[in-house]
Amino acid sequence: MEKSSSVSIVKCERYSDCFKYVKEAVDMLGGIEKFVKKGDRVVIKPNLVSRKDPDEAATTHPEIVKAVSRLALDAGGIVTIAESPGGPYSAAMLKSVYSGCGMDKAAEEAGVTLNYDTSFSDVQLPNGVTVKSLAVIDPILNADVIISLPKLKTHAMTSYTGAVKNLFGVVPGTHKAELHFRLNERAAFCSMLVDLCEFVKPTLSIMDGVWGMEGNGPTAGHNRYIGLVMASANPFALDLTASRIIGYEPCEVDTVKQSLERGLTPPEPEILGEDVEKLIIKDFAKPESHFNLLQLLSLPPSFNAAVTNALASRPSVNADICVGCGECMRCCPPKAITMKNGRPEIDRSKCIKCFCCQELCPKKAMEIKRPLLNRLMLKILK
Ligand code: SF4
Ligand code: SF4
Known part of the structure; x- marks a missing residue:
């Protein structure tokens, strides 16, 4: 049925x-x-x-x-x-x-x-x-x-x-x-x-x-x-x-x-x-990563991998909140995070932007940041 x-x-x-x-x-x-x-x-x-x-x-x-x-x-x-x-x-x-x-x-x-x-x-x-x-x-x-x-x-x-x-x-x-x-x-x-x-x-x-x-x-x-x-x-x-x-x-x-x-x-x-x-809640806030600039520009995702990567939102550690627990390092699928001096460091070339680190950080210390160029272009386009 x-x-x-x-x-x-x-x-x-x-x-x-x-x-x-x-x-x-x-x-x-x-x-x-x-x-x-x-x-x-x-x-x-x-x-x-x-x-x-x-x-x-x-x-x-x-x-x-x-x-x-x-x-x-x-x-x-x-x-x-x-x-x-x-x-x-x-x-x-x-x-x-x-x-x-x-x-x-x-x-x-x-x-x-x-x-x-x-x-x-x-x-x-x-x-x-x-x-x-x-x-x-x-x-x-x-x-x-x-x-x-x-x-x-x-x-x-x-x-x-x-x-x-x-x-x-x-x-x-x-x-x-x-x-x-x-x-x-x-x-x-x-x-x-x-x-x-x-x-x-x-x-x-x-x-x-x-x-x-x-x-x-x-x-x-x-x-x-x-x-x-x-x-x-x-x-x-x-x-x-x-x-x-x-x-x-x-x-x-x-x-x-x-x-x-x-x-x-x-x-x-x-x-x-x-x-x-x-x-319908019109002002329900979307995640920082939601606005895909290349979509707004109507360019195909395959247009330019380097540009996509440069403009994409990415995780960033807020050192003032981070307690150095290492949970982000343990959950990172491609092992892009290492702990240095008790704080996580992200290898951008390995990061796949899955945001598991942000999801599992117990202190909300892993934030999502839009690169400056992304923010500026979004402001102009919106
Ligand atoms: S999971 Fe959060 S608090 Fe723990 S080391 Fe990573 S960023 Fe810091
Ligand atoms: S976004 Fe994903 S791949 Fe990138 S550092 Fe966080 S867990 Fe690792």
């Missing part, structure tokens, strides 16, 4: 009473029983990019996770929360991230299990456009039902992170870095994300859009109140709608653009609940 591409949108002011709004969003799609049957192994996949306090709005809020857990339990599911955050995929790392993000408390209060099984398997994606095989964590592969809980945020590398990008967290630890290294061009990386989402086929995606992140997401931006919970059985339709609400055109977000080109979402999905037009 074809999955519905309807997107439900419900206003939700506070996390403290989000259960009724999460339920309302799912009820609009036919109710949780439509998606979860008694005895189903349900895996809930939040966005836990790294160990972050829920108030930082970088991760799916524990109250949303708790609400969805309760719904799935009420429908008779056997519920596990699973995630492969940035960094090594180990039980110790999971414990640290779960507790930092409030998942241990949410799981305990809801009466569901946290996954500590770090096994994974290689899977084939015969229909993949960009990747034909990948490693995926076993809890996802063994689930009957996958409920993805993305966070509404910007993203330095992909401009926007949502339901499709959330599933990059089913790829175990260091395998993520390999994909960044191999697919170091944004369009190719996003094509892989669409392939992966097509493979995982989440049963339901429910977006935490109560508090989102604008600016230099996914971890170094600023909290922004949005006040929404959104849901859909079609993650591509959900992203098309949510990215529009935070002011993106479909052509500005590669995962959205490519899902439209592949026919994975209708261009105008059915909207249930709130009116999208009235929700």
